[in-house]
Amino acid sequence: MIDFTAMILTVGPELWLVAIALIGVLVGATLKDRFNSVSIKFGALALFAAAAFSLMNYEGGEAFNGLVRTNTFVNFAKFVSYVLAGFALLTSEGFLKRHGTIRYEYSLLILLASFGMGMILSAADLMTLYMGVETLSLSSYVLAAFHRDSAKASEAGLKYFVLGALASGMLLYGASLVYGFSGSTEYAVIAAADPSIGMMFGMVLMIVGLAFKVSAAPMHIWTPDVYEGAPTPVVAFFASAPKMASMVVFANVMFTMFGDVIDQWQLIICIIAGLSMIVGSLGALTQTNIKRLLGYSSIANMGYALVAVAAGPELGAGPLLVFLTLYVIASLGLFMGVLAMRRKGGMVEGINELGGLMRKRPVLAIALSILIFSMAGLPPFGGFFGKWEVLSAGVEAGLMPVVIILVLASVVSLGYYLRLIKIMWFDEPTERFEAVDGPVTITVLLAALIAGILFLFFISALSGWAGTAALGLAG
Amino acid sequence: MAVIAFYLIAAVVLVSALSVIMARNPVHSVLWLILAFFSSAGLLVLIGAEFLAMLLVVVYVGAVAVLFLFVVMMLDVDFVELKRGTLRYWPFAVLVGIIFAAEIVLASVIGTADMETNFDASPGAETNAEAIGQVMYTQYLLLFQMAGIILLVAMVGAIVLTLRHRPETKRQNIAKQTSRRRSDAYELKDPTPGQGI
């Protein structure tokens, strides 16, 4: 019979989220526009509760006849993803209100996307993985085009949709090949199956599909366009929670399903990582739109994370979690910074318009600078330690070429990170900035505090948590 | 016999799939697509999955393809014009396609020694439909429900992206209609000749 305890232990947060989303649909249908503003807080609360939920059942379990299985590794990622999704949702209210597009469906879509994130993290079966990916992707497509009256947003949504469908197709094709050659869709059985060349080919296609989801080069090409076109709060969401979830899923798939054939995929992951770092850091250099710039920066950062994936489960899992946690917090914080910058005519998106921020908004400028430094990986800020852990994992795994690329890409990336700092601190102010929403400011400051400063002191604690979480992979 | 049928139907699938992308007239493309679906259904019947075959026909031919057809016919898009530029990509595309196909075929040929033996279209049951029915709501309950959620997302998405409330559009309001009284609709006046109202 159905074992409810196991269900709650394994996918409790996801069941909770989907229940809340369904209630939200009903309440929304009844209250209509009166629900718009409430739904945001309601949804954020539900996400925080889900985060707490995933910590409560940190050890995880197995349910639904082996379709889902969780451990500390994925629960760590769940927790971080849900918290960030909560913040991303909470901070979007002001933006949506000003653009007159606040609708309760927005919260519902974020909740459902988060449900998808949770499911792919929990997946222990190719079918669950695919269904989760589709839930997450479909919600994301709609969110990207949420400003349906903006040509740019619609274009972003459409591009994302078409290319995403292609990538999903690749993933599905790969999954079906893997199934065909191994005779099962369960991770565990596949891991034990004889790795025939056909199965490896399926694996390559799955890598391509998953790399698209984490926007690693050369499957990254949708990223800059979508980041530029989609509404900023949506991009803030894209750049934080799903990044964490997708990357951990990527690692989870490689580690648990194909852990024994690491020599088959290590080179491919290294190529993807190297390309991502090169493309991301070079591409960002010439950008003038800050959202686009951050899009490229996220490509480069996914490259760094993939170095940890390529290092394999024993060496890479812990550093991956540390790096991703620090990166996604900083990333969310930076997008909050973009959200916070508003001028009379609308949002500030050109990087030159940030001029003189230090004089007009010193607190914000300092917080953003800390975040940028952290993301650039300058000691003593938190991001440095994340990068450092990834680097040492790469070195220990003997991936010298890709580690060298990592170092070089970090140097190049300083070029645009420091340019942002220079503009904020030293350039002449252009126009007055409008007032900022409370939650946005709080999130920026929190992110700066946590990613930049707090983990400077608690980095050993964080790597300790990540290390124990990574142990969940083995047992 | 089954082998001959397989190759025959498979050939039809390939040819019709190719024709979908090569046909000049988009309506023809959709018709080719329907043929491809039908033939695929035939393949499914060959391996004993008759329920899946019927589903394929009902869902893809009955709903999806017909919807395509509507869209193609209703949108006045000059596909010929649209396709003109793509002609120069053809050689390259063909090359890529061939390499792609070759890789998969080669991979399959090497790794398929024991593949045929372990396939059963209706494990543990008499028919394909029964086999699916046995696991659909039990073993794969979660996936079934998730599919429902995906459809919900799609629905919400469609509504969000397309539903517009246009105040100027005339709509029937039944409650308003039935609650109308005679007095609301007209009023008797007694105009004096030569003066009007």
Place this chain on the structure above:
Amino acid sequence: MLPDILILYIVLAPGLVALTGLAHKQIGDKIVMGLTTAVVLSAGALSLIQLFAYVAGLGGHTGTEEHHASLVAATTGMEIKQHVITLMPWISVGEFQANWAIRVDTLSIVMMAVITGVSGLVHLYSWGYMSEDPHKARFFSYLSLFTFMMLMLVTADNFIQLFFGWEGVGLASYLLIGFWYQNKAPNDASIKAFVTNRVGDFGLALGIMAVFFVFRSVEFGPVLDAVRNNVAVVPVGFTEAAPVRDLMIPFLHWNLNALEVIGVLLFIGAMGKSAQFFLHVWLPDAMEGPTPVSALIHAATMVTAGVYLVCLLSPIYEYTFWAAGMITIVGAVTALYAATVGMAQNDIKRVIAYSTCSQLGYMFFVAGVGAYEAAMFHLFTHAFFKALLFLGAGSVIHGMHHEQDMRRMGGLAKFMPLTYAAMMIGTIAIIGLGIPHTQIGFAGFFSKDAILESTFAAGQSKVMFGQVAFWFGLIAAFLTSFYSWRLIYMTFHGPKTWEAHDHHDNHALEDVHGVDEAHGHAHDHTPHESPLVMLVPLGLLSLGAIFAGVYFYDAFVDSNNETFWAGAIYRAAENHVLHDRHNVPEWVLYAPLVVTIAGFLIATFTYYFNRGVGKRVADSGGPLHSLFYNKWYFDEIYQATLIKGSAMLGNLFWKADKKIIDGIGPDGVVAVTKASAGRLSKMHTGYLYHYAFVIIGAALVFGGILWLRAGGAN
């Protein structure tokens, strides 16, 4: 010992109140000043209570034993009494572990009492001294910041926190020397202090690295225990363990004894901070800072950090020959050198600065010969009388409307009698007046005699350079007496030379501080006694300068010293210096008294009875006087060699770098990077089918790679 919470208060509260300075615009100067002063004074009272209670409890000490993390040193059987409050982990990278912690043992109890006590009084004194400065809040929060950093330094339980405090006090010192940053001289002086300290800090940092290299730990506990017990250690990268005292490590491609290398490197750090010979040049210039700062930082506390470090690391120096010898000789040379220069200076603060330098030399050479207790004792008493002298000098400067040149003073005894009395007490204390074999004497008598006796005893038992140090120290004692009395006579006695000057012109010239103009006009130009708020600290410090010696003699260096130090200072089994000093010949006891009186008499003769003699010597420009007056031309030598040399080297590299390295390197790389970035953005055409093609192409390539590798395997 105090409960943990009060110890935390003593150490952390000054740091917290220092932050209030940031908000001085909102809450006002007075609140910042009040808060910082109250907190530091209360911390000072608490730490003094702790010290007194500790000393008083030595007799039948049972104490709160559960507080004491006790461990037994195997070699001597001595119990090490220390209590560590761990606040939180700081750095944890493999074997590299460092915590934020507060280490409470006798050394840190003594240092805490000195730091917070003097700092509290200096805070109070500054209410008067800085009363007309427009940036009072900044000054007070710097002072509190300094106090906090110094406390972090002395309570560290690992090298990293010590380094944090070390750099923190360096920063505070830089900020305070350059407090009047509007003027060039303070600015230059602050940079000079910072840069000179950098040389020392480089040594310290290297030393810490060497410690980690050898011991794989930077915590005092494990490191010092390893030295005490001669544990076999495996340095990083080594495969075989060796007993640490015999361990040889490669350094600059020589194979050297590990402890010697560590000892010398760490001592270089101490030299920088404590202004020892070669790295002393910053200390006199640091007198450009406000006088309370000179009293606190450049006399009583920060400059003694080096001595503290050497005493703290006594286990290491006990087993080094060359490093300890280097400490002895550098200390002895500094003691003598600084005293000679001090004789010829005319700036009242510079005289005291050189005197500080010289006294620090005493502390070092006695630590070098193995009597660390005597060094700490002198550090302790010196803090009182040197702070007293500085604050007294500050009082004079304040009374003289920011006049610092002693040649323009004179006859002030009548105008500022209380300051005069305080300065007299300070002077008698520093020259160490007292009667041997009795308990009668000023603070300096007990500590300085302990130093000289120990050094002599060490010299007899053939400790390296012990004899040299003793004679240098004796001559320095003579010179100390001379320049100290010279200062008193020039300042407080004789004709009122300040009347002869046209004070207005002079005033404009000397108007470096930007504030004394107002000050000058508020009063007429006769000197005046300082306000009560400045005199109270003088009085309290006078008490210390008189009684600190006799009261603490027993505990620090005499019969009770082993229970008092309780293992905080370590002496090797064969080191009996502190005991042997009781067996020195009688003449050694009387020699300091004799030379001191000789110095007094000569000073009295030349500067009191025949006032012109000193001036004539100075004017005649004899080679010896020029040498002393120009500080042995150290600044000039450094200018000509190091500074010019490094400037030339810098120029050379700068030009080569600009043309060759930049041209090919960064500039070239930037050009390539830019070009490829441009090409890359062209890849983003915006066409969907291009994008789709890239994705499919990637899948294709990856499949190909897999295929090729599989083919290779077959």
